[in-house]
Amino acid sequence: MTFRRITAGLASIVGVTLIVIVVFLVIYAWPAVRLNGWKFLYKNTWSLGRLYGNPITVHGQQIMPGAHYGILFLIAGTLLTTAIALLIAVPVGVGAAMFLAEGVPPLLRTWVSLFVELLAAIPSVVFGLWGYVVVIPFLGYRVFPFMVKWLGFIPFFSGPSGSGYGLLTCGFVLALMIVPLITATLRDALLGQAASLHEGALALGASRFEAQWGVLLPAVRRVLIGSSILATGRALGETMAVLMISGNAVNILPRNIYDTVSTMASFIVSQLDSALTDPTGMAVRSLAEVALVLCVISILVNSFARLLLYYAGQQGAGAP
Amino acid sequence: MSATPAVADSAALQAFNARRRWRRLFDYLGWSLTVAAFALLGGAMVWIVVVVFLRGASAITPKVITHITSGTGGGLLNAIQGTLVLAFGGILLAIPPGLAAGIYLSEFDHGRLAPAIRFFADVLVGVPSIVIGYFGYVTMVAGLGWNFSVAAGSIALAIISLPYICRTSEMALRQVPRSLREAGLALGAGDGKVIMGICVPAALPAILTGILLALAISVGETAPLLYTAGWSNYLWTGHLTKEPIGYLTYAIWSFITEPFSGAHALAYAAAFFVTFFVLVISVISRMVLDENTGWRRRRLR
Known part of the structure; x- marks a missing residue:
């Protein structure tokens, strides 16, 4: 029994860590939460105020005169980049999973799958480097001007086509970063279905593709939804790649899909240095509130996805 | 008709x-x-x-691995050393609770604690790394006054590797056949003896692979280190707190945006080291964990 108690005690650290993170962020951000109220979520101004003035007291908190903290543009940027990433990642992920599950001979499957799985292993900052030196010039000079010309009639697809930094570039690179999660989970789920399902469909005269598309894919829809939500959580919190290719726009909402944006995660990195110059410390606390909002969103998204996947019998999804 | x-x-x-x-x-x-x-x-x-x-x-020249960074030139010796120190520090901190959690999830999976820990571990994987970095900044760097330091950076990395080590050890231990445990118990060994003396050694290749994967993730992380480990152009002198330390991923991020080709070369060299390390570990771990050709087939079947 003692061995069990010792492991239980050590194991609890895993759970306690998550609670401690949330508790300390709440404690540290609390003055900012009191000051900013709900305005924080729907105002579109992030301004440290006049840093050489004397601090004034608002709602019992000391802030610099003219300081405003509203992150609507960050929420918009985070949700839009994630939405674009998902629009690209889900179809590509499903297609690649079907290819890996049924289109490749079983002997080669492990090795062909490696391409997709290694994509998940590449660090975020290397994706950022690739995005910065390769994708931005490519999309900005070669692809976006053509998209403006040919797709400009669609709302938000018209010009100016920008420099390559921005929403669509982020969405594309984020999609590549989250696709392996969807593909690997879905491939395992497809392969894990009872062989009789596949064989039954073939016996009724379906082709191999029709069996995959019409029978097996519907059977794993819960896994598809769960892994897509898991991928959503990952895209919401992605920092370094977005930081390097988003253009880090402040206080503006994107006008079209080529426009520069900023996300909550990348904003925390890009703004901490300047927030530290605020002598009242409210800017750093407001950044902590950004981190708290991001943390709460990702916990909600991940909890939902995990419960869905547990229910679908995919316990190991997303593990390395 | x-x-x-x-x-x-x-x-x-x-x-x-x-x-x-x-x-x-x-x-x-x-x-x-x-x-x-x-x-x-x-x-x-x-x-x-x-x-x-x-x-x-x-971009890799002998100078890159023999010299420290000076401004935006020089070498990456300080960053290579820092990455190794931070990653190994994080892993060493994460192994005891991570492995214990893995053991608990696999061996004592009845009652309410195990599902709760599994759920927390799975949610913790999804918490953005920048949030963990900012948590480290708030609590350790600013709160405890450690400043940018090895201790703060390692603990941030440990939090990130913790759920990975936990879930991979659980998977590894679950592959150990039930008969091995029963044989141990029948010979009169207790829970602790059976688990530490039989199950963990039997699952060791897979457990070590999980730890290696967590090491690869730590080496590739940037966001949790930016505001916990800081950056330093100099070699680490052994202080756990109040001394910032360099690491390779910072060099990639900050040097590629400099307008000098020398800085770009350092960024590419750093990216080469990090990517090479991460990919090699990932390929090795696939080979070890592969169901058809890997460790399981050779050792346990």
Whole structure:
């Protein structure tokens, strides 16, 4: 029994860590939460105020005169980049999973799958480097001007086509970063279905593709939804790649899909240095509130996805 | 009388043929699209690796691994040392609770604690790394007054590796056959003896692979370190607190945006080291954990 108690005690650290993170962020951000109220979520101004003035007291908190903290543009940027990433990642992920599950001979499957799985292993900052030196010039000079010309009639697809930094570039690179999660989970789920399902469909005269598309894919829809939500959580919190290719726009909402944006995660990195110059410390606390909002969103998204996947019998999804 | 069925037959035949053509087209289009989806991913993978390896290989000179950074030039010795110190520090801190949690999840999976820990671990994986970095800044760097330091950076990395080590050890221990445990218990060994003396050694290759994977993730992380470890141009002198330390991923991020080709070369060299390390570990771990050719088949079947 003692061995069990010792492991239980050590194991609890895993759970306690998550609670401690949330508790300390709440404690540290609390003055900012009191000051900013709900305005924080729907105002579109992030301004440290006049840093050489004397601090004034608002709602019992000391802030610099003219300081405003509203992150609507960050929420918009985070949700839009994630939405674009998902629009690209889900179809590509499903297609690649079907290819890996049924289109490749079983002997080669492990090795062909490696391409997709290694994509998940590449660090975020290397994706950022690739995005910065390769994708931005490519999309900005070669692809976006053509998209403006040919797709400009669609709302938000018209010009100016920008420099390559921005929403669509982020969405594309984020999609590549989250696709392996969807593909690997879905491939395992497809392969894990009872062989009789596949064989039954073939016996009724379906082709191999029709069996995959019409029978097996519907059977794993819960896994598809769960892994897509898991991928959503990952895209919401992605920092370094977005930081390097988003253009880090402040206080503006994107006008079209080529426009520069900023996300909550990348904003925390890009703004901490300047927030530290605020002598009242409210800017750093407001950044902590950004981190708290991001943390709460990702916990909600991940909890939902995990419960869905547990229910679908995919316990190991997303593990390395 | 005989003409009517023939007409019906040919109409049915035409419909059948049209349907068959449509099904062939659907099949063809479907498979083409799945191949295209895979080709997009594989192509991107190859493109990234080629860019990083070609530019990185041409940027690596002896100076890169023998000199420390000076301004935006010099070498990366300080960053290589820092990455190793931070990653190993994080892993060493994460192994005891991570392995214990893995053991608990696999061996004592009854009652309420195990599902709760599993759920927390799975949610913790999804918490953005920048949030963990900011938590480290708030609590350790600013709160405890450690400043940018090895201790703060390692603890941030430990939090990130913790759930990975936990879940991979759980998976590894679950592969150990039940009969091994029963044999141990029948010989009179207690829970602790059976688990630490039989199950953990039997699952050791897979557990170590999980730890290696967590190490690879730590080496590739940037966001949790920016505001916990800081950055330093100098070699680490052994202080756990109040001394910032360099690491390779910072060099990639900050040097590529400098306007000097010397700085770009350092960024590519750093990207080469990090990517190479991470990919090699990932390939090795696939080989060890692969169900058909890997460790399980050789050791336990």
